[in-house]
Amino acid sequence: MSSPDGVTKHDEKYLVRAIRAEEWPAVRALRLQALRDPVAHLAFLETYEAAAAKPDSFWQERAIGAAEGAAGARQFIAEDPDGGWVGSVTVLVEEAGTIDWAGTPVERRQGHVVGVYVRPEHRGCGLTEVLFDEALRWAWEIGAERVRLIVHEDNGRAQRFYRRVGFLPSGVTVPLTADPEANELEYVLVRP
Template sequence: MDFLIREIRGDEWERTREIRLAALQDPAAAIAFLDTYEAAVERPDPFWQERAEGASDSGAGSVRQFVAEAPDGHWLGTVTVLVERPSDEVRFGEAALVDQTHIVGVYVRPEARGAGVIDALFRAAVEWSWTLPEPTVERVRLYVHEENARAAAFYRRFGFAPTGGKVSMPGDDGAHELEYAFPRP
């Protein structure tokens, strides 16, 4: 399967919205995302415009969204990377103890799974993390639901390792998200 990995552009808010809504309709969405389709579909256009601009190649630099784009322009998958510093407000999980990035919003369309899309998206996310001039990122982390075995298996295969950290799922104190990290080489 042919595809190109690239950073989104600020004016691609409609495509950003479309792939997010597709992700939230995936059967694994309940254990993969901290958002719902019902909530996301109600968000106004300015929300999506701001989100795309902030995660684009022209954004402020603390968030970057990558997409896998097919030759026909169709987005096959996406991943978002957040810069986290010890002094930052905690978005999810435990506070950062070192300068790090946090991978979120991982999604590959069913028809593109098994074609190397996720590997290429993760390579782009991790490489972007290592090339940041400031801060110097010490590790890349992510959280995965304890029942999301397929995602956890990929993360381990890619080189992420469980840290032992875990947090309760918002709205379900009986379920947990497990922290995985990929240290700077």
């Protein structure tokens, strides 16, 4: 269930909401934690070292844009009862007629899900689904025709989850520059 301000309760245990601009230190901390996950090399296109080296101004700008949604992004987090951040998902808006991060033309207004992370001790309880529900609700509200995500070909756990919540492989592959022998696979969900 979602309220008008984008806050969702999940089993009265978690609060899912959009981040606020002043929460940039928590945005940074959760991202760095995600990049230390054992499968981070399959899940993220960034290393811990690269992210940790970024100045505070980077994290401040990132949080401002993802809090307001005005910069073409919205980040949602899950809080535990003590206010600790235990999960996150971000939706980037890609406009028709632009070029995406991989150099491919964008044909329609779409959401692009990135930065999916739930702390290991909170996985398997349905929290990721609730994060996705909130992210997708926002994408549809802003007029996205579809939502896509890119997943490493060896990340079977993530692929199974994405299929379970309705995403399907589009057949598009994106070669990785860091590992020319590996690919990322595009999964899409068309507006209901």
